[in-house]
Amino acid sequence: MGERMKPGVGFFSIARMLTGMVFAVSGFLKLVAAPDDFLRSVLSYRILSGTPAVVLARGLPWAELCLGVFLALGLWTDFALLTLWIFVTAFSIAVFLAMFRGISIEGCGCFGPKMSALPLSMTLTLDAALWFTFLLLCMRLSETHRFTLDRKF
Amino acid sequence: MNIFKKAAATFLVVLFCVAAVLVGRVYLSGPRYGLTARDWARARGNPEAPVWIVEYTDLSSRQCVESGRYLASVAADPLSVFYQVRFLAKDRSALDTVLRFECAARQGKFWPFHDAWLKNQAARINGKKLAECLRRPEIEEAIRDETKKAEALGIRSIPTYFVNGKKVSGLADLKKLFDAKFSWESV
Numbered sequence: 001m002g003e004r005m006k007p008g009v010g011f012f013s014i015a016r017m018l019t020g021m022v023f024a025v026s027g028f029l030k031l032v033a034a035p036d037d038f039l040r041s042v043l044s045y046r047i048l049s050g051t052p053a054v055v056l057a058r059g060l061p062w063a064e065l066c067l068g069v070f071l072a073l074g075l076w077t078d079f080a081l082l083t084l085w086i087f088v089t090a091f092s093i094a095v096f097l098a099m100f101r102g103i104s105i106e107g108c109g110c111f112g113p114k115m116s117a118l119p120l121s122m123t124l125t126l127d128a129a130l131w132f133t134f135l136l137l138c139m140r141l142s143e144t145h146r147f148t149l150d151r152k153f
Numbered sequence: 154m155n156i157f158k159k160a161a162a163t164f165l166v167v168l169f170c171v172a173a174v175l176v177g178r179v180y181l182s183g184p185r186y187g188l189t190a191r192d193w194a195r196a197r198g199n200p201e202a203p204v205w206i207v208e209y210t211d212l213s214s215r216q217c218v219e220s221g222r223y224l225a226s227v228a229a230d231p232l233s234v235f236y237q238v239r240f241l242a243k244d245r246s247a248l249d250t251v252l253r254f255e256c257a258a259r260q261g262k263f264w265p266f267h268d269a270w271l272k273n274q275a276a277r278i279n280g281k282k283l284a285e286c287l288r289r290p291e292i293e294e295a296i297r298d299e300t301k302k303a304e305a306l307g308i309r310s311i312p313t314y315f316v317n318g319k320k321v322s323g324l325a326d327l328k329k330l331f332d333a334k335f336s337w338e339s340v
Binding site: 028031032039040043049050053054057058062065066069070073075076149150153 | 155156158159162163166167169170173174177178181201202203233317318
């Protein structure tokens with residue numbers, strides 16, 4: 001017989017899939033948009049410039065897309081979870097620094113050019129929510145690992 | 154054995170992601186870098202460079218030629234600067250000059266023509282095609298339209314630059330910006 005469903009098991013699996021999808025959609029929208037749109041978002045935070053900014057602008061959307069899909073499907077779950085948690089932490093710090101330095105940023109760069117016009121405070125709130133979701137997922141790893149492809153291999 | 158299956162699954166997922174992006178770029182994306190074919194003909198450098206300069210100019214004016222020469226020297230590194238030329242032709246003389254540039258661009262010879270103009274040299278472009286192009290009313294219309302758009306952006310004098318979106322009027326201010334060892338703090 002399969003494992004008996006415990007309360008909350010469904011919640012953590014669904015939270016994992018939804019979180020993965022958020023990143024996959026975010027990466028996908030950046031990748032299909034004009035490449036300079038995300039580069040401009042990266043530059044607007046005034047943390048990186050030159051080659052590091054270009055490398056980040058080109059590489060990050062692919063990482064978000066692939067890791068997001070991995071997390072949603074439950075493939076390399078721990079790695080995807082940890083890496084995306086680091087991304088959210090780094091992005092939250094960047095947003096916080098921008099607010100602290102009073103930099104005016106038109107688009108946070110979160111979901112491509114058409115869906116990035118969120119105020120920084122709202123972006124920070126969403127990031128905080130994501131950050132705590134990751135914390136919960138990591139705290140309940142065994143339940144997060146339910147319905148994952150990892151369990152098939 | 155399972156590790157091979159997992160590697161195969163990973164490969165398939167990555168392949169699916171790449172395919173989805175390629176299909177998405179065909180059906181969902183707008184013009185590359187937000188530039189039209191006409192813009193591309195008058196742009197040079199790496200569009201992913203950290204510095205984007207859009208120059209509004211009228212190369213019938215001596216000031217603009219001087220600014221163009223300066224910009225050619227500071228924007229010489231195509232990897233770090235993306236440089237785009239747009240025109241603002243307010244009078245007949247400016248319009249006549251700009252028309253030549255537009256027609257050169259339509260022959261794919263914008264930059265040779267531009268560089269030769271700055272050096273007071275003759276550019277190697279097809280004179281017959283140029284003469285035919287100069288007679289076409291839609292060319293003049295396109296320039297007038299470009300001028301209207303520039304004026305709508307609040308550009309009243311030439312040369313005016315947008316350096317990473319920041320408006321800079323005149324050569325003196327542009328020099329100040331670059332002399333301050335161009336940094337993100339200054340933009």
